[in-house]
Amino acid sequence: MNRAVRFHQTGGPEVLRLEEVPLPVPGPGEVLIRTRALGLNRAESMFRLGQYGTDPVFPSGVGYEAAGVVEALGDGVSGVGVGDAVSVVPAFSMTEYPVHGEAVLAPAHAVVVHPERLSFEEAASVWMQFITAYGGLVDLAGVRAGDTVLISAASSSVGLAAIQIARRAGARPVALTRTGAKRQRLLDAGADEVIATAEEDVAARVRELTSGEGARIVFDPVGGPALADLIDSAAHEATIVLYGLLDRTPTPLDVGTVLFKHLTIRGFELFEITTDDRRRAEAVGYVRDGLATGELTPTIDTVFPLERIADAHRALEAGGQVGKIVVTVPGDASV
Template sequence: MNTHDRAVVFHEHGGPEVLKFEPAVDRPLRSGEVRFAVSAFALNRGDLMFLRGEYYTIPELPSRLGSEAAGIVTAVAPDVTDFRVGDRVSSLPFFTVQHGVQGTTATVPADYLAPTPECLDDIEACSIWMQYLTAYFAFQGASRVEEEDTVLVTAAASSAGLGALQVASLLGARTIATTRSTAKAELLRAAGATAVVHPGSRSLAATIHEVSGGRGVAVAFDSLGGDSLNGYAEHLAPGATVLGLGMLSGRLPTIPMAAMCRAEAVFRPFSLFNHMARADERRSGVEFVRKAVLAGLRPRIGATFAFQDLVAAYHAMESNRHVGKIVVRCPASEGVENSL
């Protein structure tokens, strides 16, 4: 391992300011693990919740952070046969207390690593899995999006929202995107939105009626929480699924029971990680994304930051001014470790 390798570590819960750059721990690889030199890693809102001790997995302090990175394999455990030193790879979304990929080197289970398609650079490679696997499992696992269904995506300018628009379009669905920014409307249409609802546009109700031909929303991909569902509950298709992905509003979702009962709709809390934990689903999701990328699917990169500007990168995420993924570039690693 390069003696100059650094890991992003936190010793206490808090905001981005508690993050520190520390020497990476040079420990022997455990069974099934792969180490790689990181050239770029992507930020996700879940990182901030993990940092504050509010996520699905509670960190054991001190802890590393992050689950999406790309780079080159530098070492493999003896029982790993799918990867070799020198392979270009990117890590799949996961949250454990033992692993974290933000830094100049990362060690992850081989089950949560994928070969990087030749058509992607490392900035793109570290930006595809979270958003596209979230959308895939939302639309082909937690719900079943069919061709010509109408899919509603709230907070659609987020990286998860953009991924949902792109994947729903690949599945043949009609998509309605919501955003608080009129300036982002064209970007959302370019990402596949059939229609965009924003301040000054037609109402959400009128848009749903027009796009769905009066049938209503079959699947809602709702990251807002709070009162968001109340804005479209009366316009759900019979048997609709509402996927609760987050609380960007800062509040738990409220459920309008009468409207949900009339539509015989289901509200389903959704987490990508429930699906990623199952090997068969993980493989099917990775294969779907791989084929889509080879056919031309690309992530939108909202901004890139230098390694030393990581805290500023997280503040940029918190500002909600960007559209697409925020990626941090790492200094080039020197030397390659021998296979173990």
């Protein structure tokens, strides 16, 4: 039996099904992985809802992140071998390589032998969050020691990764979260300060924390009306990296502030990094080094069994998590 997570129409988590499918056969440049854990991201939720940049083709698979054991190799694959413990870097379309299932194909360039210290659950929680944060903060914004970095949706897996990467650079991560309920957990995760956006004046608080200068980097997946506060909070010549659209409400833009502050507002998505061979290699190397030293550590909030995949999606969309939601796949986890 080989089961895959599939859906036959767009909609809520209830459209997801575990369906028996033939065991895939790896073609040239492909790797067959017997999965042990799957990582969930907002991208899967948006794809399932029909709100992603790529439309599903029915019946559709889903999933960007998985970790498991290599079961077979296609022609021309090097760098990994049968029996290796590996994880998958999102460097492909879900319409081509959906990886949420028991035995899945992935392109060889997206398969990484992960550090031995990671469990399968941790390995399935690494690449989307850390490469997204690396791309926005390091590759684009050039984060450096002394920078104040505003991190919206800071309790998300990417937000927590951004806190760690900012600290690794010697910068000052300031976590933004809607209420104070997660304040202590964010401080424990490494945030220098926490601002509850529904309870505090964001721009005034940032000015207070930076002696009036503002933040040099803003890292935001939300957009919407709250972006106005982030622009007000930005320093002269700051970089604002927008990597998501959680709030689809029209976004007001004070062009005068952008103009006279000399701000850079940059849209960014992970695939800028992962579909470029050089930038992907640099990102993977950066993350692997950080994982090996312990400076970068994935945070797992909740683990669900594969049979409860719909519940896992419901938990993701409820937004109460701090860190990653992971789905485990039955099987012997030994390598």
